[in-house]
Structures are given as structure tokens and as C-alpha cells.
Amino acid sequence: MKKILIFIILGFQLGNAVENDTIKANVFKKYYFKPDDDCDACGCSASGGSMGFSSMMNNNFVGLRYVYQSYTTKEGIFNNSPWIDEHFKTIQIWSRIPITERIQLTALVPYHSNDRILPTTGKETVQGLGDITVMAMYTVFQTHTDSLTYSHKLQLGGGVKAPTGKYSTTNNGTLNPSFQLGTGSWDYMLVSEYVFKRKQLGLNNAISYTFKTENEKLYQFGNQLNYGSTLFYFLDLNAVKFVPQAGIAGEVYASNKQVQQEIPGTKGDIIFSKWGFEVGRNKFSMGVNAMFPINQNLTNGNVKANYRWGINLNYQL
Numbered sequence: 001m002k003k004i005l006i007f008i009i010l011g012f013q014l015g016n017a018v019e020n021d022t023i024k025a026n027v028f029k030k031y032y033f034k035p036d037d038d039c040d041a042c043g044c045s046a047s048g049g050s051m052g053f054s055s056m057m058n059n060n061f062v063g064l065r066y067v068y069q070s071y072t073t074k075e076g077i078f079n080n081s082p083w084i085d086e087h088f089k090t091i092q093i094w095s096r097i098p099i100t101e102r103i104q105l106t107a108l109v110p111y112h113s114n115d116r117i118l119p120t121t122g123k124e125t126v127q128g129l130g131d132i133t134v135m136a137m138y139t140v141f142q143t144h145t146d147s148l149t150y151s152h153k154l155q156l157g158g159g160v161k162a163p164t165g166k167y168s169t170t171n172n173g174t175l176n177p178s179f180q181l182g183t184g185s186w187d188y189m190l191v192s193e194y195v196f197k198r199k200q201l202g203l204n205n206a207i208s209y210t211f212k213t214e215n216e217k218l219y220q221f222g223n224q225l226n227y228g229s230t231l232f233y234f235l236d237l238n239a240v241k242f243v244p245q246a247g248i249a250g251e252v253y254a255s256n257k258q259v260q261q262e263i264p265g266t267k268g269d270i271i272f273s274k275w276g277f278e279v280g281r282n283k284f285s286m287g288v289n290a291m292f293p294i295n296q297n298l299t300n301g302n303v304k305a306n307y308r309w310g311i312n313l314n315y316q317l
Contacts, residue, residue, distance in 0.1 A: 057241060057278045057285035062095040063314030070306035075118065086116040086179065090130065094312075099136070108133040112165070112181050124179075128166055131182040135159025135189065150198040161187040161210075169217050184215030200234045204247075214257070222254030222267055230274060241285075244277045249291065253298075268298035270305055283316040 069088040074081050093109045110130035117123045137157035144151065165182020191208040207227045214220040230247030249272045256266040276289025290309040298305065 057243065057280040058314055058316040060096055060098060060317040061314040062317060063312055065092045065094055065310060065312035067092065067308065067310040069308045072304045072306060074302040082119045084116050084118060087114065089113045102139040104137050106135045114179055116179065126179065126181055128181050130165040131161045132164045133159060133161045135191065137191065150196065153195045155193045157191050159189040159191070163215065167215055167217065183212065183221050184217060185213045185220065187212050202232050204230045204232065218259045220257040222256050225252040239281065241280045242277065247274045248272065249274050265300045265302065270296035270298060285314045287312045
């Protein structure tokens with residue numbers, strides 16, 4: 001555990017060294033679900049795309065995760081303005097570490113590669129280290145029963161997202177202000193999670209709220225509400241463990257601000273369906289999941305989320 005803590009500290013030091021262009025006895029006892037990862041600005045995430053902070057298969061782990069997000073953005077204010085495709089690709093180093101019996105620490109270190117093709121200037125790409133997130137959760141209460149009955153678990157906590165990703169004012173003039181490596185600001189989260197389980201069936205309910213602050217360029221992304229509910233089922237197939245899941249997830253964004261003035265057309269909301277599974281053998285596990293929009297209204301309809309998918313490989317500590 002000491003080695004992992006040292007790794008996280010080094011990650012913070014590396015992130016802060018990057019030039020800041022200013023600016024998600026019980027058969028279930030190993031299953032802990034975390035609230036959604038925070039997304040930045042009207043549905044276009046610079047981080048994990050609301051896919052969560054934790055593995056469903058391993059309680060303590062270190063791993064790699066790849067997240068792909070597809071958006072279509074109207075690049076202009078006129079009816080005949082062109083629509084362009086935008087791709088947000090993220091590789092994350094993530095881990096979960098128990099600090100005490102009741103306190104758990106989660107860390108996420110992302111590397112982004114975003115691209116789009118503009119009608120006037122051609123292909124545009126930004127890539128580099130993103131904003132590092134650290135979150136702590138405290139178990140308020142947890143019932144322990146045998147696998148034939150049921151159990152409850154409630155966790156409360158919070159976290160911080162450091163401005164280790166580069167923020168550029170060049171993208172402020174576009175209709176998708178999230179085409180960034182980071183927000184350029186220190187952002188803070190409050191999170192809660194309630195899990196109910198009976199036999200192999202479980203239901204996870206999570207909600208989080210992120211407070212965004214003003215960055216050095218006097219730009220402030222809107223505060224964000226994330227919520228979700230996921231139904232999951234545990235299958236022990238002897239050689240492997242298999243956990244399918246399905247649910248919904250929602251994101252609500254307040255308006256962005258510049259020089260403390262609200263920017264019209266930058267707020268939004270979206271609801272996704274979530275589908276996925278995780279399979280594990282010995283100390284290794286692999287997860288695959290996807291999200292598809294059910295209803296959305298992002299930046300007055302000028303940004304459309306198409307889909308998100310992710311894959312992860314973890315090693316149990």
C-alpha cells in the first residue's frame with residue numbers, strides 16, 4: 001500500500017509540473033460501487049465519461065482503463081452551419097486503496113487525446129495529461145448478513161480535481177467548450193452512494209455534485225450534478241466470476257461563466273442508458289461497458305452526445 005501511495009504523490013507532482021496554459025462472509029463483500037466520474041461542461045467530458053471510479057470485481061486494485069466518447073457539434077450560429085464530429089479518447093491509470101476499515105481512497109490519472117475536423121482549418125488535436133482526481137469515501141453504515149438474505153451499505157464522501165490538465169482559451173469561442181485537456185481550475189465534489197443487495201441481485205444508487213471554480217483565465221465551467229442507478233447480478237462460474245449490469249445515468253450542467261458573467265447556451269442535461277459486464281479470474285479482471293443517450297439537451301441542442309464506451313483491465317492488490 002505504501003508503494004501505491006508513493007505513486008499517487010508522484011502523480012500529483014508530475015501533474016503540477018506540466019505547464020498550465022493558464023488556466024465514475026457475504027457473497028457480495030468484495031463489490032463496492034462508486035459514484036460517477038465528473039464530466040466537464042455540457043456533456044463533453046474531459047475525464048471518465050460518467051463511467052465511475054471503481055472496479056465491480058475487485059475491492060483493492062490498480063489498473064488501466066480506456067474511455068471513448070463520440071459527439072457531434074454544430075460549429076456556427078446559423079441554420080446552415082456545419083456539424084462536425086468530435087472524439088474524446090482517454091487512457092487512465094486508476095486505483096483503489098483502503099486507508100482504514102471505513103475509509104477508502106480512489107485516485108485517477110488520465111491522459112487525453114481529443115480530435116475533430118474543422119471546416120476551415122482542418123483536423124485539430126489536443127493531447128496530454130488531464131486533471132488528476134482524488135476522492136475519499138466513508139462508510140456510514142453497512143449491514144452484514146448471509147448471502148441468502150440482504151444487506152445495505154451507505155457511503156458519503158468528497159474529492160478534489162487538480163488543474164493538472166492544460167486549459168487553452170482558444171477553444172472558448174467554439175460551441176463545445178469542453179474540447180480541453182482540463183478545466184484549469186480546482187474543482188470539488190460531494191458524493192453519496194447507497195447499495196442494496198439480496199442474494200446475487202443488487203441495486204446501486206449514487207449521486208454526486210461538483211463545484212467548479214474560476215480558473216486563471218477568468219473562465220468557470222458550470223457546476224455539475226451526476227446521478228445514477230445500476231442493477232447488477234453476480235454469477236460465480238467456478239473458473240471465472242461474471243457480473244452483468246444495466247441502468248441509467250444522468251448529468252445536469254449549470255451555465256459556464258466568464259468574468260463571473262453567465263454565458264448563454266452553455267448549460268444542459270442528458271440521460272443515458274448504461275450496459276456492461278465485468279469478468280474476473282484469479283487476481284485479474286476485465287470490464288466492458290457502454291452508454292447511449294435516451295434524452296439530451298446540451299448547449300441549446302448545438303452539441304449532441306452519440307455514445308460512450310470503455311474497457312478496463314485491473315490487477316487485484
